[in-house]
Amino acid sequence: MLWIDPGYTIQDSTCDCCGGQRRQSRGFVHKEEVGKYAIFFATCYHHQNVHEAWIDVIFDEEWGGEHLSGPCERRVTFGCRVGPVQNSPLPACTLVNAAAAAPDQPFFGHKLSREEALSHPLLKENWEVVDHLLEAEPMLHNHIYSQPN
Template identity: 55%
Template sequence: MKLEIDPERDIQTGTCDCCGTPFERVTGFINNEGGAYAIYYASCYHHDGIHEAWIDVILDDAWDPDDPVSKAGPNRVTIGCRVGPVANDPNPACTLVPAAYVAPDDPFYGHKLDRDEAFQHPWLSAYWHTIDHILEHDTTVQQHIYGAPAGTS
């Protein structure tokens, strides 16, 4: 499946409520050959000097081409992960977390899956494929997690 991040993504800055450090939040749409495929939120933090991103992806098998944002299909779900170093390994890894944990309960998100539900969900492999695409092709998230590409400053 070929995915493409819509170039009209939105980047906002803010301050973390728990530690007061600045962060960037990317909101973007991902399309596939059929059009709308997913919406993602990637929050890039520097908690205690650690680069991490919390990424929520909204998946729906019934995107409304006229209003994909507000008209949720009956199967719409949100799955979340944290990307960053894990115990005994400084390299970034992806770990499932409760989806859209800080977001309000709203039909927009569909069913916000907890970690156990996400492991059992039939769209989990599509979610990981989407996360891989975001980590490879969203320059803000990529540079936050992996640093600037070779040859750039």
């Protein structure tokens, strides 16, 4: 069972590419019998009136304060886009290059390309976290499922 840490945050900022407002939630996802399991960044946009979200999920076997600021060989980051796709009335999730809009920092570990993510052993776990976020994180859920596309 997964759950979002109740201390997660939501911040508003300006989109670098279009100047519009974006909203980002971020925090830990926990897993029963594991504890801190992953960190997520879910950023919601209204690009050209299209409601989409870009989600980065960072996995590490040992989350601790000392690991958050320095390089960490164990850490990997997945990325996906959630939004409208051709020939579908419903939004879909698509793997993308991880943390593409974020500066390269040791915090992200290895930012997986789309091709790397497709064959990574943690791909199933990534989709489980993304599915959980889309269901359980209210800001993200409302942005994707309560907006006309």
